[in-house]
Amino acid sequence: MTEAYDSKEKLIVQMGEIGEVMHLAKSGRLIVKLNAAGATGIRPGEVLIDSAGRRVGRISELIGPVNAPYASVIPMTDRTARLTGAKVFAGGRPQQQTKTRPSSHGHKQHDKERRRGRRN
Numbered sequence: 001m002t003e004a005y006d007s008k009e010k011l012i013v014q015m016g017e018i019g020e021v022m023h024l025a026k027s028g029r030l031i032v033k034l035n036a037a038g039a040t041g042i043r044p045g046e047v048l049i050d051s052a053g054r055r056v057g058r059i060s061e062l063i064g065p066v067n068a069p070y071a072s073v074i075p076m077t078d079r080t081a082r083l084t085g086a087k088v089f090a091g092g093r094p095q096q097q098t099k100t101r102p103s104s105h106g107h108k109q110h111d112k113e114r115r116r117g118r119r120n
Contacts, residue, residue: 049091
């Protein structure tokens with residue numbers, strides 16, 4: 001277990017290492033070799049962080065054999081060349097943004113006109 005300081009939440013988060021960045025693919029994604037802990041508990045959509053607590057990327061998909069999987073990671077930084085060989089940790093799932101409903105102003109007037117048979 002490693003501790004990382006989360007500056008947004010101002011607390012120390014304990015996390016377990018899940019793998020190591022192997023290389024940068026031609027597609028621009030990072031390829032991460034998952035260890036035993038990462039192979040069992042990680043899912044697509046989860047955010048990976050480095051030992052300093054900085055976001056590395058979000059897991060796009062799991063690839064390779066089930067007993068020794070790899071993760072294809074969409075980078076969240078432009079400094080991907082420095083990440084080769086770096087240990088990565090589970091950083092959790094990003095918060096889902098709630099969709100707001102569009103305003104219904106003006107719909108009542110339009111509905112009344114449509115019922116009367118008038119259209120502008």
